[in-house]
Amino acid sequence: MSKAKHKTSPVSIPKSPTGIQGFDEITMGGLPTGRPTLVCGGAGCGKTLFGLEFLVRGATQFDEPGVFMSFEETNEELIMNVASLGFDLNDLIDNKKIALDHVHIERSEIEETGEYDLEALFIRLGYAIDSIGAKRVVLDTIESLFAGLPNQLILRAELRRLFRWLKVKGVTAIITGERGDETLTRQGLEEYVSDCVIMLDHRVTEQTSTRRLRVVKFRGSTHGTNEYPFLIDESGFSVLPVTSLGLEHIVSSERISSGIKALDEMLEGKGYYRGSTILVSGTAGIGKTSTAAHFAEAACKRGERVLYFCFEESPNQLMRNMLSIGIKLEPWVKKGLLRFQATRPTFYGLEMHLAVTHKYVNEFKPDIVILDPINTFDVADKEFEVRTLLMRIVDFLKVNQITALFTSLTSSACNTESSDVGISSLIDTWLLLRDIELNGERNRGMYVLKSRGMANSNQIREFVLTNRGVELRDVYIGASGVLTGSARIAQEAHENSEVLTRKHEIEFKKREIARKRREVEAKVATMLADFGSEEAEAVKIIADEQEMIARLEQDKKEMAKSRKAKVGDIVTNNI
Amino acid sequence: MMEEKNASIKSPPADFDQTISKWPKDKYVLRLYVTGTTSRSILALTNLKKICSQYLEGRYELEVIDLFQHPALAKDEQIIAAPTLIKKLPLPFRRIIGDMSNKEKVLMGLDLKELKNIKDSR
The missing domain is CATH 3.40.50.300 (P-loop containing nucleotide triphosphate hydrolases)
Structure with a gap:
């Protein structure tokens, strides 16, 4: 951003920052330095305030003293009006940072008797500028001259000269103008002030009012072209340049x-x-x-x-x-x-x-x-x-x-x-x-x-x-x-009970198996016991039988002994 | 500052109200503000002098002030156009601007001629 600015600065015209919140962003630096700017708009849209803030901020923030030449409000009124915004004009006037000059024209007092010029106004303005070394000038609302001086031809020629004179003087000027029916200003001032034109607007839609600002033209410079809403509150003017921001913001992954x-x-x-x-x-x-x-x-x-x-x-x-x-x-x-x-x-x-x-x-x-x-x-x-x-x-x-x-x-x-x-x-x-x-x-x-x-x-x-x-x-x-709410709870209960039943069943089965096992084991035990006794009996019988055989043998031997027979033959035959 | 005092006028007394009431109705206090010695300034002065000598001979006081030399006066006297002739007295206060070449208008501004008379004279 700063790099780009640096690059374009030799090409683009020098600008004086206004110090007005947001405005300098829209105009990419402020108003054209040393040139007049036309600020136009309907009644009560904040033209005077815009001008005043430009001067006050210039004097306080940028060390550029300013002259405010008012064709409508008296000095006292102006001081009162901006005091509500926290600007102490009296202090600035005492410190020679700002000079106020109220130009009062009373139509009924004036009689035109031939050719004239506005040289006196020039002298007056020049004197004010020189007395404080002003860099900024506001003329609010110069069109009032048209009401005071009937000869429009002279007036127009003189205004043209005035704006040229302002340029020669090298002051950054704001000229305010009342909005006309079909033109930007009632007297067509945009014809003379063509470097920069700013339009202020105060619209009411559906019972709510909105103030808007638009840079109509800015010769030799790029600028935001939209209508920007602005605000006048206890801290002065603030313009919102937000729409000019693109999609180039930094992205966080936090x-x-x-x-x-x-x-x-x-x-x-x-x-x-x-x-x-x-x-x-x-x-x-x-x-x-x-x-x-x-x-x-x-x-x-x-x-x-x-x-x-x-x-x-x-x-x-x-x-x-x-x-x-x-x-x-x-x-x-x-x-x-x-x-x-x-x-x-x-x-x-x-x-x-x-x-x-x-x-x-x-x-x-x-x-x-x-x-x-x-x-x-x-x-x-x-x-x-x-x-x-x-x-x-x-x-x-x-x-x-x-x-x-x-x-x-x-x-x-x-x-x-x-x-x-x-x-x-x-x-x-x-x-x-x-x-x-x-x-x-x-x-x-x-x-x-x-x-x-x-x-x-x-x-x-x-x-x-x-x-x-x-x-x-x-x-x-x-x-x-x-399922939500009680349906969910019911469902939960239902599932819980099912689980419970299953658990019971498992328990039951387990117990049954155990019981069966015990039954089987008991049976096996009795059978083994039966078998044991049977076995014992059989063994006993066998033993008895063998004893019997042995005794029979003995008896035979005894018999043979007594009969004197061959012992060997008898034994082998019987067994 | 160029000063012309063709008439013998008493110095104004301290009390202004009294002055106004006592001041002869046909005595004039005029101030002409010019911006240097331009042809228009000179023309205005010449024209004005002519009118004054014709209509106000012996009963007017004219002061010519060059705004280049006294720029602060432009603000104090609420002057924007040059040349401007200010009729301080007699009341009503008037500003007559221009090179005074329109004699009828100058006379009107100085309350020396009624609108009706101008028409009649034509």
Whole structure:
């Protein structure tokens, strides 16, 4: 960026910074140095203030004294008017930083009697410039001369000479002009001041007013061509150059927790990307704010700064409500890490909202911004405007590496996905909260509709608000769809009982087997016992028999002995 | 500063209100502001002198001031055009701008001639 600037500086014309917030970005440096600039616009659109701020900031910030020549307001009025913006003109006048000159022309006093010129005005202005060494000049509103001096021919010739004279003097000048019917200014001043023309506008649409600024032309320089909303508040002018920002912001791969553990797990177990844009959408009362509050609390615990815009609830109401689910936000507000900014969406126009957002963000410098909810802007058929507004906010926050969380209320009647389609392309992580109606109950389900740059979970989780905050539970998916709430509990009970029965059955079987085993073993024991006794008996019989045989043998031997027979023959035959 | 005092006028008294009431109605206090000795400045002065000597002989006081030499006066006297003739007295206060070549208008500015008379004279 600085390199590019450096490169173009010898080619492009020198510029004087105005010090007006945002304006120098649009014009890429400020107003053309040493040339007159025409600032035109309708009544009450801030021309005088623009000029005055240009001078005051020039005198205080850039050490360039300035002359303010007013054709309408008196010096006292001017001093009063800018005092409300915190500028002490008297002090600057005393220090010879600013000179005021009120040119008063009373038509009834004047009689034209022939040729004349405005040399006296030149002398007057020149004297004022020289007396303080002014580098900046504002002529507010020089067209008043046309009302005071009837001879237009002379006047036009003299104005042409005046602007040339200003260029020769080398002062950076602002000439203000009232807006005409078909021309930029009533008297066609744009004919004479052609280097730079800025148009201010104050439009009212649907009862809300918005101030806008546009650089109509800037000779010899590039500039933003859009209409930029601007704001006049207690710190002066601020213009929003946000649309000029492209898609060239720095991307962080740092991850930050959503504050809900189970949700982090759904997002690869790490949470959101820093600097990403998160949308939480869902129907009424589904817990969008709770999700946001969780995120805010988690950020505060990490020591980050959170700016919370609430458009529907007052901060106190929100804190009380969050307390009921165990999220304590008040300590963080007291610590200064969390700031609430509550305004009704209808309080200002869309552009004004943007301006206000811009301003507070610049002031508070948060790490996280929450807008709750965004769709309240969508009062009438302003989808396009709302979309542009959000795009600008998103761009602005992204460039500043601020993580943004938006909540969006979708009506349950229409498809939740399509209703937010207007902004979906801007969103990095989109959490969808939807209610699941089943068995006369309404339960909450959450899923990650999309999350750029991560492998997010595809599961629908049941979203339960407990007194310890948001909890996510796995949901049962059965033949009849997703089971939540009491249906889920019933299903759980049912499954539990089934398990129990099975367990009982197993126990029973085990016992039966044991019993059978014992029976079999008992049988085996008796049989063995029977067998044993039988065996013993048999052995006994055998022994008896053998004894008998032995005795018979003995008897035979005895017999043979007594008969004197051959012993050997008898034995072998019998056995 | 060029000063011309053709008439013998008493120095103005301290009390202004009284002065106005006592000041003769036909006594004139005039100041001509010019920007250097341009042809237009000279023309204006010549024209003015002619008119004064014709209509106000002996009852006017004219001061000619060069704004280049007294630039601060332009702001103090609320002058933007040159040449500008300021009629301080008699009231009403008037600024007559231009080179005074339109005699009728000068006379009108000096309240020396009514609109009706101008028409009649034509």
